[in-house]
C-alpha cells in the first residue's frame with residue numbers, strides 16, 4: 001500500500017502540474033497580433049508555428065487528461081495501481097511521473 005503522506009504529496013504535485021499545463025494551454029490559445037504587411041516568408045513561418053503550437057496543444061491536453069484521471073484515482077482510492085494488471089506502481093516511478101498509469105512490466 002502506498003503511504004498516505006506520499007499520496008498527498010503526489011496530489012499536491014499533480015495540482016501544481018495541472019495549473020502549469022493549463023497556463024501553457026491558455027498561452028498557446030491566445031491569438032497572435034496580426035502582422036502589418038506580412039511577406040510570403042512571414043506567412044510560411046507563421047503556418048509552421050501554428051502547426052507546432054497545435055501539436056504542443058495536443059500534448060498538453062493529453063497530459064491534462066492524465067492528471068485529471070490521476071486526481072480522480074486519488075479520490076476513489078485506486079491511485080498508484082496499474083490500469084492493466086492492478087499491480088502497485090513503485091514510488092520511484094510515481095515520483096518521476098505522478099500521473100503514471102502502468103507498472104513497469106505493462107509499460108514494455
Ligand SMILES: [Zn+2]
Pocket residue numbers: 082083084085086087102103104105106107
Ligand atoms: Zn501492470
